[in-house]
Structure formats: structure tokens, C-alpha cells
Amino acid sequence: MVAGNPPADITAANENSLKSLGRAIAFSQGQFSLVLVCCNYGILREQMLQRLQDEYLAGYQIHQVALPHNVINVYTAIHLQLTNNQPSALFVMQSQTCKAGESA
Template sequence: MLKRQQAENIIAANQQSLRSLERAITFSKNQFSVILLCCNYEFLRDIIQQQLAINGWGNERIQSITLDKKTTSLYTTIQSQLTIDQPAGLMIMGFESIYEIDDLLRSINQVRDEFRKRYQTPIIFWVNDQVLQKIMRLAPDFASWGSYTN
């Protein structure tokens, strides 16, 4: 009972962020966009994903991809794990556990145009504060395409 009450309190406190995320996905439907979603807690990410599904986004064919800690290329990882043809969105998670995150972010910046050419869908990057700061520093051109949601 206590966990359920805590979850309800967390959901209530984050409703504005959830609405902002839903708007960003809606406005980016069928076109490339980068959404940098800063979330420092895995349990909160899980709650937000559940709320998205409850609010109808589970039916919208949004694919989630969790990165392996040895990931070296985001572009090829997405290509190899994409199972839905023309998804309504991509959610990319696991950045905080990648061993060589600096190298990965530099490579994202170098191939940023390939993302835009290949994916006509919003790509939601679930990151924590530390990874968000690294994206801003190491992949500034890629980050400039992003909208930010907390």
C-alpha cells in the first residue's frame, strides 16, 4: 500500500513533465526530432513509461531500446535492434551505464545527419543529469536539435 501511495504521489508531481513529453511526441509525429528526457531515477522512468502506455502511447508503436554497456555506435545499435517498421517513436535508454560514453557521444555528433536522414520519428533519449551535461559538451551539434524535458 505504501509503495502504491508513493507511486501515485510521484505521478502527480510529474504530470507536467509527462504532458510536456506527450506534446513533444505528438508534435514530432512522422518527423525526425530529438527529445532529451532528463530523469535521474530508474523507478521514475518506469512509472513514466507506464503512464505513457496508460495514456495511449503503448498503442502508438513506440519502440524502446536499452543500450548495452559496451555500446560504441548508437546509430548501428538502433539499426540492429529496430524491430518495428516506421515506429511512432524510439526511446533509447541505458546511456548512464555505457563504459565509453564520451566516445559514443562524440560519434553521435559526427553522424548526426544520418539520424535525420534515416529516422522520420521522434527519438527520446532517457538520460540523467551527468549524461545530459556530457551531451551538451561532447555532442553540441546533435544536442542543438533537441528539446529538453525534465
């Protein structure tokens, strides 16, 4: 939790971020859009992803990809997991644990 911010402020900020993310995904359908999101707490991330899917993106095909910590080429790792599937949104998890020096 951020020092100096009451829990109600943090909850409101999280809710606004969730709505903004849902709008960004919905408005970018049919075109490439890169949105980077960071969540410091695993349990909060899972809750927010579930709410995003249930409340804001219920009609969209969403795919989650978990990257192994030893991945060298992020593009290839994602491509291999997607096969021929082209989802409406792709959530790449654990990208902060990838090795530096990634090439496309």
C-alpha cells in the same frame, strides 16, 4: 528527492513533464524530433513510461531500446534493434552508461 521541494511540488512537476513529453511526441509525428529526457530513479522512469504509453500515446507504436554499457556506436546499436520497424517514438534506455567517443 530535491531538497526543499515538498513531495506535492515534485509530483506536479513530474506530471507537467509527462504531459509535455506526450505532446512533443504526438506533435512531431511524421518528422524527426529529438527530445532528451533524464530520470534519476529507475522505478519512477518505468512508471512514467508506462503512464506515457497508457494515457498519452495509446495509439502510437512505441519501441524501447536498451543499450549495452559497452556500445561504441550508438546509431548502429539502435539500427540493429529496429530492423525495418519505424516506430512513432523510440525510447533509448541506459544511454548514460555508454562509453565516451561514440561516433555515428
